[in-house]
Amino acid sequence: MANAFVARSLDEVRFWSRIMKEHSLFLRLGFRAEDTQLINEANQFYALFENIQNRSMAFTLDTDPQVIVRFNSEVHNAVSHIWVFKRKILGLILTCQLPGANNFPLLVDHTSREANYFRNRLDELNNGKLEPLPDAIIDENVFFLRIMADHAKFISHLLDPSERKLVDMANEFSQDFDQLLFQARDIDSMRPQSQTAPILTQFLDQNRVSVKSLRDFKKTASDLISACKIKSIIHPLLADHVFREAERFLFIIDMFEQHLTGTPVTMRDLEEH
Known part of the structure; x- marks a missing residue:
């Protein structure tokens, strides 16, 4: 159990600390030149x-x-501070105090939701109170389906309007994941009666198909952006960032399915991810 706690903690911190670091960069890039205090905070x-x-x-x-x-505990404290920073930025945007800045309100809210997810996971690990499997399956999917839907919307809005086919594809993914999210919330509201192995297995299988398609779309977009083959204002690191989060979701789906089918999840699974 001690090894499992260490492996899970390191897996979460290694993945999400990189995400938080990159959020700081993306937010900084969206500030105006005169927003020196916010730029300095993002750099810190x-x-x-x-x-x-x-x-x-x-x-x-x-x-x-x-x-x-x-x-x-130390990481939790850092994540709590960046969550406050993100919510402050969101408040400034929504009260029109950063006119001309380039951070979408939904993007800032999106990054703050991920920070809150990360600190909650650290709390659960340190307190030894991870959710029961049926609850975790629903809650993780509700969280990540919304993240994936957001990503599709961001891609659509950051592509050049002349990239009509890619914009259409991103919009289709947005609609697909909105529908999957609605379905997930329906299963959520039907708890605990909805938490049967057949329903949860079908839930994971259906989500996996769409996440794989989106993951592949993100990988293609990332490669095209890196090769300067499409027109957009998407930073190459942002393209890779959203690809890695789709990969993370697929990893989580696979872990849940292994648990449901009785396949053991080894320490190597966590260490190699």
Whole structure:
């Protein structure tokens, strides 16, 4: 159990600290030149999470669990601060105090939801209170389906309007994931009666098909952006960022299905992800 706690903690911190670091960069790129205080704060968060990411790589599965508990608490504190920063930015945008800036309100809200998800996971790990499998399956899918729907919308709005085919494809993914999210919320509201193995298995299978398609679309878009073959204002790192989050969702779906079917989930699964 101690090794499982360490493996799960390191997996979460390594993945999400990189995401938080990149959020800091994306937000900074969306500020105006005169927003020097916000730019400085974003730079400080970038350095903070880069440090956390680097330190997390020095730990191994043999690290004392108590060391990881303390590290998780430190990371939780950092994530709480960047969550406050993101909500402050959202408030400034929605009250028209950053006219001409280039951060969509939904994008800022999106990044704050991911920060809240991360700190809640750290709380659960340190308190040893991870959700029961049926609840986790529904809650994780509700969370990530909305994230995927957001990504499709961001891609659509950041592509040049002349990229008509790609814009149409992104819009189709947005509609698909909106529908999947509505279905997930229906299953959520039917709890606990909806939490049967057949229903949850079908739920995961259906979501996997759409997530794989979106993941492949993101990979193609990322490659095209890196090769300067399409017109957009999408930063190459942002394209890779949303691709990695789709990969993360697929990993989580696979882990859930392994649990449902009784296939053991090994420490190697967590360490190699």
